[in-house]
Amino acid sequence: MPPTTDPDRSGGGMPYALAAYIFWGLFPVYLLFVKTVPPVELIGWRILFTVPVCLLIVTVRRQWPDLMHALLNPKVVGWLFVSALLIGSNWTLYLIAILSGHIYATSLGYYINPLINVLIGTFFLGERLSRWQWLAVGLAMVGVAILAAGALTTLWISVVLATSFAIYGVVRRTLPVGSLPGLTIEALVLTVPAVCIILYYAMGANGIALGRDTTVDVAVAFSGLATAIPLLLFAMAARRMDYSTLGFVQFIAPTTVFILGLTVFDEPLHPAQLWSFIFIWCAIAVFAWDLFKRRRSVKTATAA
Secondary structure, X not given: OOOOOOHHHOOOOHHHHHHHHHHHHOHHHHHHHHOOOOHXXXXXXXXXXXXXXXXXXXXXXOOHHHHHHHHOOHHHHHHHHHHHHHHHHHHHHHHHHHHOOOHHHHHHXXXXXXXXXXXXXXXXXXXXXXXXXXXXXXXXXXXXXXXXXXXXXXXXXXXXXHHHHHHHHHHHHHOOOOHHXXXXXXXXXXXXXXHHHHHHHHOOOOOOOOOOOHHHHHHHHOHHHHHHHXXXXXXXXXXXXXXXXXXXXXXXXXHHHXXXXXXXXXXXXXXXXXXXXXXXXXXXXXXXXXXXXXXXHHHHHHHO
């Protein structure tokens, strides 16, 4: 049966991108409720609880034909296997870094990621930047360079997080499969390693983390929604808007994480980090101003 019309190709992607990145920016707060769970075990539960959430949304949106069509396409399934490995490794490293106290390393990773998105969009997807947007890229690169200079020991965490998520976004953007069916197949692919992880902890001396504290159990169960919803929103945004623009909107998430590091997680702010923060916010302001100006010009020309 052919797939139905992809609802993720219509309309603008900005609201979905904003919602996804705000959600991801606040994700470290959620991790405070599950900090007693080993990071790798949490990844296993996160994947297992994501599957039923995805299947429920597939049912509500009546996208079973799309899901079955994608599952019967070996090429699509093969690429979704690759994207599943990318996002799975990204999740694992992110959780370990946050729960190990490397808040700024994760923040830096997602500051670098938009720059990689912009470069991919420009050099591989044929998107073009204006002079003001190139200025924004330059300012952001200066800010990232300043921050990286003061975090050389954890820079590998930032680079792996940025690169894995950038490539994941490109793969999902170019695949002929809807956002929700694609995410569902990714979750199904990761189910096997997730079950292996849970069994490993279940057979260990300490056993699994669930069943000891009701609050923790509820929080872990919520990980399915916390995973599926923002990833679905991101995939919808990636299929509706320029990848370069999506890259700069992403600065919302690491900025939120950066602020949480200063406040909730009480990490010290060094001068280099402050200057990096200033440069990156200047870059966001320049890019947003140019985007607003161009859209206003288009509306004026259309009205005329």
